[in-house]
Amino acid sequence: MKRAVIALSVSLLVLATTAFWFFKVEESVKGPEVLTFGIIIVLVGFGLYFAYRRFTGAKRGEPAEDELSKKVMQKTAAWSYYISLYMWVFMIWLKDMVTLDTEQVLGAGILSMAVIFFLCWIVIRLRGIRND
Amino acid sequence: MTNHIKEYRARHDLTQDDLAKKVNVRRETIVFLEKNKYNPSLKLAHDIASVFGVTIEEIFIFDNE
Numbered sequence: 001m002k003r004a005v006i007a008l009s010v011s012l013l014v015l016a017t018t019a020f021w022f023f024k025v026e027e028s029v030k031g032p033e034v035l036t037f038g039i040i041i042v043l044v045g046f047g048l049y050f051a052y053r054r055f056t057g058a059k060r061g062e063p064a065e066d067e068l069s070k071k072v073m074q075k076t077a078a079w080s081y082y083i084s085l086y087m088w089v090f091m092i093w094l095k096d097m098v099t100l101d102t103e104q105v106l107g108a109g110i111l112s113m114a115v116i117f118f119l120c121w122i123v124i125r126l127r128g129i130r131n132d
Numbered sequence: 133m134t135n136h137i138k139e140y141r142a143r144h145d146l147t148q149d150d151l152a153k154k155v156n157v158r159r160e161t162i163v164f165l166e167k168n169k170y171n172p173s174l175k176l177a178h179d180i181a182s183v184f185g186v187t188i189e190e191i192f193i194f195d196n197e
Contacts, residue, residue, distance in 0.1 A: 057158060060149070066157040067173055068164055128169025130133070 003064060004054030011047030014040065036111065043114050071129050072121070079124065080117040087112050134193045138166045140184045155179040 018040045058064065091109050094100070100108075141151055148162040155176060164170035165180075172180070172192075181188045 060159075061153065062158045063156060066161055067176060068161040068170055069158060071170075128164055128167070130169070130171050 004051045004058065007047050007054065008051040011044045011051065014047070015044050018044075036107075039111055039115060043118060046118055068129070072124055075124050075129060076117060076121045079120040080113070083116050083120065084113050087116060133171050133195065134168055135165060136191050136193075137162070137180065140186070140191060144184060146183075151180070151183065154183050 018037065022037060054064065088109060091105055091112075095105050137151075141148070146154075148159050148166075152159045152162045156179075157176065161170065161172075161176075165172060177188045177192055181191050184191065
């Protein structure tokens with residue numbers, strides 16, 4: 001239940017910050033911004049779905065965490081950590097190739113880390129954990 | 133590793149939800165087990181076998197590939 005509340009709070013906070021940023025942008029919103037907003041909305045949707053699953057599970061009397069959910073999170077964290085290391089190397093290379101502000105590089109890197117975590121979670125759940 | 137959880141569950145007229153509650157895991161863990169997408173810990177294997185009143189070997193089949 002605690003994790004569901006945290007996921008819900010973080011998702012709503014990100015949504016509120018994104019909405020604030022969106023309405024603060026003075027110039028017309030262009031392609032990269034629309035893409036960023038789109039990715040954030042998908043990630044917030046994932047967070048809300050995760051919180052909803054936890055709430056409905058708690059309602060049915062299920063434990064908040066069990067050995068499978070812990071293993072899925074551990075494996076997701078490990079995979080996304082390794083992939084993120086390569087992603088940051090790529091970002092450093094990209095910074096030399098294309099003119100980007102430090103702010104843009106950091107923003108893209110943080111967003112990419114969230115996307116990597118989300119994708120790893122989906123792949124691990126689809127593949128399962130067999131420990132073979 | 134494969135298992136006969138689904139067959140034993142049907143024999144004992146238990147739903148996935150019932151079995152999950154008896155062994156104190158989430159329902160999706162039972163779903164993953166039945167699809168052979170997850171190998172349980174020794175404790176969970178023991179708890180499941182206890183629910184059906186059989187040994188672990190009768191439910192879980194270890195193939196040495």
